[in-house]
Amino acid sequence: MTATRDTVALPRADGSWQGVELRAPRAWPEHPAPYRSRAVFAAAHVVADPYGDNVPGAPAAIDWESTLAFRRHLFRFGMGVAEAMDTAQRNMGLDWPAVVELVTRSAEQAHEAGARIASGAGTDHRSVLRTLGEVTDAYLEQVAAIEGAGSQVIVMASRQLAAVARSPEDYLTVYDVVLRQVGGPVILHWLGEAFDPQLAGYWGSSDVDAATATFVQLVTDHADRIDGVKVSLLSADHEVALRSALPEGVRLYTGDDFHYPELIRGDGTHHSDALLGAFAAVAPAASAALSALDDGDLATYDAEMASTLALSRHLFSNPTYYYKTGIAFLAWLSGHQPGFSMVSGLQSARSVVHLAEVFALANEARLLPDPDLAAYRLNLLLETAGARR
Numbered sequence: 018m019t020a021t022r023d024t025v026a027l028p029r030a031d032g033s034w035q036g037v038e039l040r041a042p043r044a045w046p047e048h049p050a051p052y053r054s055r056a057v058f059a060a061a062h063v064v065a066d067p068y069g070d071n072v073p074g075a076p077a078a079i080d081w082e083s084t085l086a087f088r089r090h091l092f093r094f095g096m097g098v099a100e101a102m103d104t105a106q107r108n109m110g111l112d113w114p115a116v117v118e119l120v121t122r123s124a125e126q127a128h129e130a131g132a133r134i135a136s137g138a139g140t141d142h143r144s145v146l147r148t149l150g151e152v153t154d155a156y157l158e159q160v161a162a163i164e165g166a167g168s169q170v171i172v173m174a175s176r177q178l179a180a181v182a183r184s185p186e187d188y189l190t191v192y193d194v195v196l197r198q199v200g201g202p203v204i205l206h207w208l209g210e211a212f213d214p215q216l217a218g219y220w221g222s223s224d225v226d227a228a229t230a231t232f233v234q235l236v237t238d239h240a241d242r243i244d245g246v247k248v249s250l251l252s253a254d255h256e257v258a259l260r261s262a263l264p265e266g267v268r269l270y271t272g273d274d275f276h277y278p279e280l281i282r283g284d285g286t287h288h289s290d291a292l293l294g295a296f297a298a299v300a301p302a303a304s305a306a307l308s309a310l311d312d313g314d315l316a317t318y319d320a321e322m323a324s325t326l327a328l329s330r331h332l333f334s335n336p337t338y339y340y341k342t343g344i345a346f347l348a349w350l351s352g353h354q355p356g357f358s359m360v361s362g363l364q365s366a367r368s369v370v371h372l373a374e375v376f377a378l379a380n381e382a383r384l385l386p387d388p389d390l391a392a393y394r395l396n397l398l399l400e401t402a403g404a405r406r
Contacts, residue, residue, distance in 0.1 A: 025392045027373040028404045037377050039388040045301035046308075048095040051133070053311045055281060055288070056245075056268060057303075058135060059096040059296035060104035061088055062344050063111060063119065064354040073361050077106075077115040081122065083354040087297075088126050090353060094304035096296060097133030098123060099171065103212055104294040106341055108176065110361025113142035117162055124167040135204055135292075138163045139173035146177040149191055156195045170203040171247070172196075176215045185221030185231040192235055202244035204270060204292070207232060209250040211337045225255060233262050240264040247272045247292045251337075256280055260287045274333040274340070278306075278322035282315070295329040298344050302382060328378040331371075339366040343375045350376060350391040351384070357398065369402045 026034045051057070064087065065071045069078020088098050100123045101107055101116045111119070120136040127134035140146060140155035152175060163170045172195060182188055196203070210217040220228035236243055245268030248256055253276035260269035270292035271280045280289040296303050306321035332343040342363055349357040358364050376385075376395050385391040399405075 025376075025395065026406055027377055027395075028370055028399065028406075030370050034406050035377075037380060039392060040380050040383050040385075042386050042388060043301070043383045045094075045305060047093045048304045048308055049093050049130070049132075050095060051097070052095055052307045055307060055310065056133075056270070056290040057096055057296070057307060058099040058133065058270065058292040059091045059300060060099040060102045060292065060294040061091060061123075061297050062341055062348065063105045063115075063360060064345070064348070065356075065358045065360050067356045067358055071110075071358060071360050071362060073110075075361070076112050077110055077360040079115060079119070079360070080354065084119070085122055085126055087348060087353050088123055089130065091297065091300055092127070092130040092132040094300040095307065096300055096304075097135065098127060099292050100124075100134055100136040100168065102137045102171065102173070102206075102294075103208065103338070104297060104341055104344065106360050106363060107137055107139070107173070108141055108213065109338070109341070110359070110363060113159075116142075117166070120163055120168050121166040128167065133169070134167075135169040135171045136163045136166070137171045137173040137206070140175040140177045143177070146181060149178075149181060149187055152178045152181055153191050153194050156191065157198060160195065160199055164200050169201065169244070170199060171206050172199075172203050173206045174208045174213070174216050174219055176213070179216050179219055182221060185227075188220050188231060189235055193238070196235075196239040196242045199242055202242055204244055205232075205236065205246045206272075207246065207248045207250070208272075211251055211335075212249055213338060225250070225252075229255070229259060229262075233259070236267055237264050240267055243267050245270050245290065249273070251275055251333075253280060256289060257284070257287070260289060274329050275326075277329070278319065278326060281307075281322075282310070282318065294340060294344065295325070295332065298332060298347050298379075299325040299328060299382070299384060302384060324382045325384075328375070328382055328384070331374055331378055334371075339363070342367040343372065346372050347375055347379055347384075350379065350394055351386050352390055357394075369399055369404050372398065 138159035249272030271289035309317035
């Protein structure tokens with residue numbers, strides 16, 4: 018392929034090529050303080066050690082320097098970090114020993130920066146769980162480890178519970194014990210099957226309304242132990258209805274990477290806070306939008322958020338659970354990590370055509386800090402893949 022300093026040629030699925038003009042990056046102002054109007058977390062990825070044996074099924078080998086530097090990047094734009102979640106390849110390559118070290122190291126960084134951190138506690142460290150009691154014990158083991166590392170807890174949805182539970186009451190039984198023993202208010206995470214097919218029918222029903230009723234019952238029964246709920250069902254209508262049904266004082270942290278601008282903006286009565294994988298990709302632009310929201314400047318908020326939406330929707334396109342590949346790729350293009358490799362070899366989960374479009378959309382949003390570096394790295398990937406003009 019050919020390119021100039023000012024343009025780059027991008028491949029399309031039909032074998033044709035499209036010339037894209039490199040846009041000058043914006044000088045995004047940093048905002049290290051939390052936002053006044055919304056609570057905000059970015060779910061962060063991990064950077065693979067380029068010398069590690071990060072093949073499928075192997076323990077995660079992590080480049081700690083680059084991984085922690087990326088978290089400091091998020092802190093500089095006012096983001097708290099949602100740690101060891103699905104963005105960090107939880108249940109897709111990030112094993113439990115790596116989780117414990119990741120949360121411990123990341124919590125230290127957050128405390129130094131005066132930033133928030135909340136980390137996922139699940140049941141994935143135990144390979145076989147046959148009873149509700151075993152699932153409960155596994156949850157409590159991880160809750161203790163996360164709290165011991167100095168992080169707020171996010172109670173993640175459990176694949177093992179989904180496999181063992183036979184009714185909504187089974188879910189309520191497990192969560193009731195867990196929530197009665199947490200040391201501080203937690204975030205509950207309802208992750209939809211678009212992100213993890215093994216979580217289909219969570220809360221005891223494949224009917225979303227029935228599952229929501231169980232979920233709301235749980236939150237209502239334990240409202241004093243719940244900071245908020247993160248819902249990742251990719252349905253704006255469902256989220257709007259749910260947040261109005263939550264008990265007073267319980268936040269709804271949107272996990273909707275397709276509709277977050279309108280959900281965070283709110284309807285004048287209710288709004289969503291944010292816990293988003295997309296914000297790891299668009300942190301500077303999201304920061305500009307949230308700063309405007311703090312100032313009551315809704316027109317600027319709308320414009321800044323709108324500039325990020327096409328990129329986010331592309332990153333999270335089907336199959337949605339491979340969005341992590343695009344986020345790691347964009348971090349590489351942006352100079353946040355030395356190479357494009359991932360734990361469990363997940364860098365292979367998206368095509369070069371998909372990744373070229375990530376480049377194009379990030380360039381359009383002026384989110385590439387050094388467009389020439391980004392173009393050079395994209396060309397390396399295309400050449401390696403055999404995509405030649």
